[in-house]
Amino acid sequence: MTLIKKRLAASIAMAAATAVVATTAQAEISDDEVRIGYLADMSGTYRDLAGPGGLTALEMAVADFGGSVNGAPIVVFSADDRNSADVGANTVREWIDQRNVDMVAGLVASSVTIAVTKVLAENDRLGLVSGSAASSVTNEHCTPNHIHWVYDTYPLANGTAKAVVEQGGDTWFLLTADYAFGHALEADVTRVVEANGGEIVGGVRHPFPTSDFSSYILQAQGSGAKIVGLANAGADTVNAITTASQFGITQSGQQLAGLLIFLNDVHALGLEATQNLLLTTGWYWDMDEQSWEWAQRYFDEVGRMPTMVQAGIYSSTMHYLKAVEAAGTDEAQAVREQMASEPINDFFARNGRIREDGRMVHDMYLAQVKTPEASTGEWDLYEILSTIPAEEAYRPLSESQCSLVQN
Amino acid sequence: MPASTLLKAPTAVAQRQRRANLRRNAFYIALIGVGLVAPFIAYPVFLMKILCFALFACAFNLLLGYAGLLSFGHAAFLATGGYATGYLLASYPGLTPELGILAGTLMATLLGVLFGVLSIRRQGIYFAMVTLALAQLMFFVFIQAPFTGGEDGLHGVPRGELFGVISLRSNLAMYYFVFVIFLLGYALIQRTVHSPFGQVLKAIRENEPRAISLGYNVDAYKLVAFVISAGLAGLAGSTKTVVFQLASLTDAHWHMSGEVILMTLLGGVGTLLGPLMGAGLVVSLQHLLAQSPLGNWVSVILGAIFVVCVLSFRSGIIGELGAIYRKNFK
Numbered sequence: 198m199t200l201i202k203k204r205l206a207a208s209i210a211m212a213a214a215t216a217v218v219a220t221t222a223q224a225e226i227s228d229d230e231v232r233i234g235y236l237a238d239m240s241g242t243y244r245d246l247a248g249p250g251g252l253t254a255l256e257m258a259v260a261d262f263g264g265s266v267n268g269a270p271i272v273v274f275s276a277d278d279r280n281s282a283d284v285g286a287n288t289v290r291e292w293i294d295q296r297n298v299d300m301v302a303g304l305v306a307s308s309v310t311i312a313v314t315k316v317l318a319e320n321d322r323l324g325l326v327s328g329s330a331a332s333s334v335t336n337e338h339c340t341p342n343h344i345h346w347v348y349d350t351y352p353l354a355n356g357t358a359k360a361v362v363e364q365g366g367d368t369w370f371l372l373t374a375d376y377a378f379g380h381a382l383e384a385d386v387t388r389v390v391e392a393n394g395g396e397i398v399g400g401v402r403h404p405f406p407t408s409d410f411s412s413y414i415l416q417a418q419g420s421g422a423k424i425v426g427l428a429n430a431g432a433d434t435v436n437a438i439t440t441a442s443q444f445g446i447t448q449s450g451q452q453l454a455g456l457l458i459f460l461n462d463v464h465a466l467g468l469e470a471t472q473n474l475l476l477t478t479g480w481y482w483d484m485d486e487q488s489w490e491w492a493q494r495y496f497d498e499v500g501r502m503p504t505m506v507q508a509g510i511y512s513s514t515m516h517y518l519k520a521v522e523a524a525g526t527d528e529a530q531a532v533r534e535q536m537a538s539e540p541i542n543d544f545f546a547r548n549g550r551i552r553e554d555g556r557m558v559h560d561m562y563l564a565q566v567k568t569p570e571a572s573t574g575e576w577d578l579y580e581i582l583s584t585i586p587a588e589e590a591y592r593p594l595s596e597s598q599c600s601l602v603q604n
Numbered sequence: 605m606p607a608s609t610l611l612k613a614p615t616a617v618a619q620r621q622r623r624a625n626l627r628r629n630a631f632y633i634a635l636i637g638v639g640l641v642a643p644f645i646a647y648p649v650f651l652m653k654i655l656c657f658a659l660f661a662c663a664f665n666l667l668l669g670y671a672g673l674l675s676f677g678h679a680a681f682l683a684t685g686g687y688a689t690g691y692l693l694a695s696y697p698g699l700t701p702e703l704g705i706l707a708g709t710l711m712a713t714l715l716g717v718l719f720g721v722l723s724i725r726r727q728g729i730y731f732a733m734v735t736l737a738l739a740q741l742m743f744f745v746f747i748q749a750p751f752t753g754g755e756d757g758l759h760g761v762p763r764g765e766l767f768g769v770i771s772l773r774s775n776l777a778m779y780y781f782v783f784v785i786f787l788l789g790y791a792l793i794q795r796t797v798h799s800p801f802g803q804v805l806k807a808i809r810e811n812e813p814r815a816i817s818l819g820y821n822v823d824a825y826k827l828v829a830f831v832i833s834a835g836l837a838g839l840a841g842s843t844k845t846v847v848f849q850l851a852s853l854t855d856a857h858w859h860m861s862g863e864v865i866l867m868t869l870l871g872g873v874g875t876l877l878g879p880l881m882g883a884g885l886v887v888s889l890q891h892l893l894a895q896s897p898l899g900n901w902v903s904v905i906l907g908a909i910f911v912v913c914v915l916s917f918r919s920g921i922i923g924e925l926g927a928i929y930r931k932n933f934k
Contacts (some may be wrong), residue, residue, distance in 0.1 A: 239894075240902055277894040277902060282757045282852035283844070288894070291647055294775070308757045312850050315759050331756065338759075376747045377754030405747065405755075 226269040226527045227297060233259070233514070234292045236285055236313065237303035237328065239277035242431050245461040247305045247328045247506045250499050254507045255302055257495065258514035266521050278309045285309035286316050293320045299527040300325060302514055305506070307331035307378070311338050318342040323529040325517060327509040330430065330457055331378065332592060335556040339599035342529055344536065344555045347509035348479040350378075352561045352590040353456050354385035356477035360563045360583065361424055361454050362395040369454075370422035371400035372413055372437055374429035379405070382428040382456055398422045406433055410440035418444065423451060430457040435466060442470035460504045463566055463578050474566040480505040480545050481564060481579050487544040502576040505545075512545035513557075548587040554599040561590040639783055648775040649847065654887045655786040656844040661867040661879030662793050663836030668865075669874030670797055671829040672809030676732040676861050677719065677739030678837050683746060683856035685712040685838030690758045690851040691751050701764045701772060705785070705842040712838020713831060715742075720830035724823055727812075739861060746856045757852035761845055778847060785843050789836050794876060796832060805829055866906070870913050872920025881922050 235255050237247040252275050259271045274296070278285035286309075292298035293316070301317060304310040305328030317324045317340070324343035326334055332349040358369075369390050373379040379402070387397050399420040401413050414437070417425045425446060427434050434455060441453055455476045463471050482492035482502045491511070495503045520535035521527050541549030541559065549559035564579040572578065594602050642651050660682055667673045689708030693699055723734040746752045753759065763772040772778045796802050804825050808815045816822050845851045854860065863886065871882025886906065893902045917924040 274895070279890075279894065279902065281854040282850055283848045283854060284890075284894070286848055286850060287649060287653060290649055294649070295647060308755055308852055311756050311759055312852070315849070333756065338756075377756065404744075 225525070226267065226521070227299065229269045231266050231269055231271045231518070231521055231527050232292075232296060232298045232300075233271065233273050234289065234296075234298045234301045235273060235275035235303045236278050236288060236301055236309070237275075237305050238280050239275075241280050243280065243305045243328065245465075245501075246459055246504055247303055247510070250495075250501065250503065250507045251303055251327070251510045253498050254495065254503065254511040255514050257498065258511045258518070262515065262518045266518055266527075267525060271518070275303075278306070280306045280309065282306075282308040282312035286312040289313045289316050293317075293322060298322060299529075300517055300532075302327065302510055302517075304328055307334065310334055310343075314338065314340050314343045321529050323517070323532060325510075325513040327513055328506045332381075335552075335554045335599060336592065337598045339554045339601055341533065341555075341601060344513070344533070344551055344557055346513040346557045347505055348477075348561070349556075349591070350382055350385065350457065351592040352479075352585065353477045354382055355389055356561055356563050356585045356590060357454055357456055357475055358386045358389040358395075358426070359393055360477075361452075361475055362390055362393040366424040366452060366454070367395040368398045368422040369395060369424045369426050370398060370417045370420040371426045371428055372410075372417060373400060373402045374405045374407075374433050375402040376405045378430065379428050386426055386428060386456065403429070403433070405429075406431075408432075408436055410437045411444070413437070414440045414444050414446065417441075418446060418449065418451065424454050425451055426454045426456065427458075428456055434458055435462055438466055438470055438474070447473060459506070460502065460576075460578060464502075464576065468567060468569040468572055468578065471566045472568045475582075476564055476566070476579075477585070478505055478562050478564050478579070479559070480508050481562060481581060482508070483577065483579075484562065484581050491544045508545045512541070512543055515543065516541055550587070552594060554594065554597055554602050556591055558587045558591045560587050561585040636787070639787075643776055643779045648779040650887075650891060652775075652779055652782045652847045653844075653891075654884050655782050656840050656847065657864075657867065657887055658880040658883035659786050659789045659843070660837055660840035661864050661871070661883045662790060662876075663833045663840065664864045665868045665873060665875075665879045666793050666796065666836070667829055667833040668868060669878075670802060670809065671805045671826055673724070673826065673830065674728075674732045674865075675723075675735045675830075675833070676858070676865075677735030677737075677742075678833075678864055679856055679858060679860035680719070680739035680742040681712040681716060681834040681837035682841035682844075682860060683851070683853075684715050684742065685709055685841030686845040686851040686855050687746060687752055687758060688712070688838075689842035690761045690845040693764065693846070694758065694761050697762065699764070700768050701766055701781075701846050704764075705839065705846060708842030708845070709835055709839040712841065713835035716831040716834020716838075717827075719834065720827045724826040724830060736858065736861070739856075739858060743853070743856045743858070746853060752851070752853075755853055757850055758845075759850050761849045761851070763846055763849060772846070782843055782847060785839065789839055790876075790880075792832070793836065796829075797876065801825070801828070866910055868920075870910065870920055872923035872926070875920065875922045875926060878920050878922040882920065885921070 235252050237251055238244055239248050259273060264271055276288045289301055300323045302325045304326040307329045310326050310329040314324050326343055326345045327347050330350050332351040335345045371383055373383040390397060401416050403413050427437050453474050455474050458476050483489055492503055516536055520532050524531045524535040537551040546559035549557055551557050562584055563582045565582055567580055664678050667675055685708040688711040689704045692707055693704040719738050723731055726734055747754055765771050766781055770777055804820055808822050808825060812822055867882035867886045868879050870885055872878030890902060893905060
């Protein structure tokens with residue numbers, strides 16, 4: 198028992214000492230280090246979307262910034278969340294308790310993100326969410342401690358569905374993943390299609406996850422709709438597109454509209470299966486000179502072209518480090534305020550700004566997957582059709598359920 | 605020799621038994637001692653995770669190791685306990701954590717009765733498949749039911765105050781609470797295994813037709829074992845929810861049912877300490893590997909370790925250690 202008492206006394210003394218240090222160094226950089234934790238799926242479904250490539254992007258941002266802020270070195274560590282909310286939340290809790298982490302980047306699966314942001318808010322640390330799709334991250338689950346950077350389902354549904362209807366695709370058949378995420382996406386798409394004069398002629402909900410889409414695709418073919426909308430994600434979308442390609446959906450005059458699809462998905466599926474697919478993206482590596490330059494540097498490091506999430510990780514980290522430098526502290530609320538006060542215009546974001554609900558709104562793009570004939574290289578996959586202005590793309594604050602927004 | 609002296613005289617067998625008991629008790633006391641000082645050495649939340657999974661694996665082992673029933677649906681009980689506790693604690697702020705955990709455990713126990721009645725009529729692979737199917741049904745319920753938050757999970761569960769007095773916000777207080785729960789669960793399993801009831805379970809495992817011919821109501825014994833196991837799995841899930849302050853679909857997924865089999869087999873099926881060892885090993889490896897440069901290889905490395913273990917020591921780590929101990933020190 199004496200051992201326990203000694204240990205206890207020692208830890209109390211330590212805690213007291215830390216508290217003293219913390220109060221004296223409030224307006225400075227804690228521990229004289231800016232500590233960034235990168236949490237993402239490093240080995241599962243979302244590996245190619247963010248994963249190790251995202252870590253490289255983050256390290257590039259740190260290196261480009263010079264490796265230190267106001268003389269305090271920047272320290273980066275990373276962990277695999279294995280797409281599990283409790284692994285993610287547990288890891289971040291440990292980072293806070295054991296390593297006094299200042300900012301957590303990455304954050305892909307929505308369940309992990311929501312769990313982690315609760316822990317961050319409880320301990321007043323900052324989270325920069327780059328990978329999550331759910332618009333609820335800055336709606337009902339918003340906190341003053343995280344910023345959602347790259348995209349969410351609202352502009353995806355909004356951008357793609359509106360553009361498709363305007364191009365004459367006014368009858369839709371929806372293939373929906375049968376869980377909350379799919380239902381939300383389905384509702385968003387239905388609203389946008391109907392508001393623009395289109396019509397939902399049918400739909401089917403498939404269990405999550407599904408590997409055999411043949412019966413659903415046959416129903417979609419039989420519906421006579423011009424557009425088959427895919428209100429699902431990840432492996433489900435990939436499987437649906439593969440099956441649709443095997444059944445010759447596009448050859449028989451129907452068109453697919455992917456609502457949540459990334460560069461790495463298109464790359465993996467190949468242009469033969471995905472050609473002419475319409476999608477909304479937050480960024481594309483070949484959309485202009487600036488993007489192209491950064492993407493080339495990334496390609497030299499990783500050997501793959503970056504997704505919008507990986508580019509967003511670089512962009513958000515850079516903006517964070519600049520804000521820490523300007524604020525002269527890594528204290529979460531001061532940095533958050535500083536970040537929100539500066540507009541964001543870099544290779545990734547145009548007309549970007551951080552709203553009070555934590556949503557970083559920026560221009561989004563409507564893209565179409567190229568045909569194999571039109572593509573000039575392995576990664577030459579999209580053609581940008583039009584720009585969706587920042588203020589139109591995202592959910593307006595007047596519809597927000599976030600507690601930080603005065604409605 | 606009068607009968608009374610015969611009774612009093614300690615026979616060699618009784619003496620050996622007493623020495624064995626003494627050794628066992630000393631061993632357990634040492635283990636409890638380790639458990640008491642552990643949070644000052646390692647990170648408490650990490651230890652709590654090990655304890656929750658160890659309890660889960662112990663509950664699973666009661667069924668596989670002592671009744672010979674391989675359930676492939678134990679994740680359903682873990683998740684039911686977790687979601688029930690999480691929902692109650694998050695929606696009724698006045699509820700204390702121990703009542704929440706109790707309610708979650710009760711829910712899992714009731715589900716155990718339902719699943720048990722349906723599944724114990726079958727054996728072997730059919731039993732495993734029936735439990736898997738039932739657990740998948742529960743997975744569907746958890747993904748669809750509005751109160752679980754679907755794939756986003758159930759968040760913001762307060763740790764609250766134990767008995768309305770002791771705040772569990774500090775990791776240390778929480779750890780000792782979890783430690784006590786684990787000890788109670790473990791003691792219940794230890795007691796069950798060494799009771800006449802446990803003896804009958806082992807008999808059923810070894811030779812079911814013979815147990816029937818001896819007049820035992822085999823189905824009733826199996827059902828009780830199933831329900832105890834389900835209830836303890838629910839207790840593990842409920843406790844885990846309070847520790848992490850969230851319940852998610854990971855717990856309900858069939859991967860979780862597979863993970864508990866992995867833990868039990870690694871540590872040693874049919875040994876009391878095996879699941880504790882297995883859970884400790886699997887959770888530590890996941891934890892260490894996830895933060896190391898080998899992070900991308902967690903699943904591969906765990907799989908390789910599992911293959912090596914199954915091929916080289918089939919009775920698991922504790923099983924092999926026990927065999928060495930019995931061979932050399934008894």
